[in-house]
Amino acid sequence: GMLVALLLRGYGCFDILLAETNDLRGKSAAEHTGCRIFNPIKDTPDQNDSFDLVIDCVGGGKTRELAMSAVKTGGTLVHIGLMDSQDGLDIRKLTLFEVTLIGVYCYTAADVRAAVKAIDTGLLGDLSWVETRPLSQGAQAFSDLDKGLTASAKIVLVPDSQT
Known part of the structure; x- marks a missing residue:
């Protein structure tokens, strides 16, 4: 979701509402993307039939339901x-x-190629929202992501000798 928000912003879209259930990641996403954040578990905005474009990056039953309620007539749901x-x-x-x-x-x-160009041109920001950890800490990284213990949107695992 954060990556999509960064891309949309880079392409000139500035009215972005991002759903994030992890408050740490939500704070990080707000800082790095400048978009409005809401936690759909705690606070569902009254935005039914309001958005031209809705992108569901999770693909769960609840997120599809929220996406369907948000998209407006003639809109696009990705x-x-x-x-x-x-x-x-x-x-x-x-x-x-x-x-x-x-x-x-x-x-x-x-x-x-487009992803490499987006990184190279700074379209995705300074990448400080990406955390790097040694491969030996992979299990802990997945656990931290699952339990919402990291503010990072992405964790990159690198061979231990390169950290």
């Missing part, structure tokens, strides 16, 4: 995450509101 295959899509609303649904799964060589 589904990236694959957390589960439970409910959440309102087919009636998709049809009646003429919402465009785009599923995104894999990357092409062009996507990789």
Whole structure:
């Protein structure tokens, strides 16, 4: 979600509302992206049928449900995450509101080149939102991410001799 917010900002979109359930990551995301943050577990904004573009980076039943409620008539819903295959899509609303649904799964060589260019040109900021840890701490890194104990949006594991 934070990466998408950074990309959108880099492409000129400045009215971005980012959902983040981890308060530490939410604070970091606000600092690095400048967008508005809300925790959908604690505070669901009354934004039904309000957004031209909604991007679900989690792909869970609850996030699809929130995304469906937020997209407006004629809007676009991009589904990236694959957390589960439970409910959440309102087919009636998709049809009646003429919402465009785009599923995104894999990357092409062009996507990789675009990612490298985005990093090189600073489109993704100074990358201080990325944490680096030794590979030997991989299990702890995944545990910290799962338990919401890190503010980092991404943790990169590198061979121990390179840290």
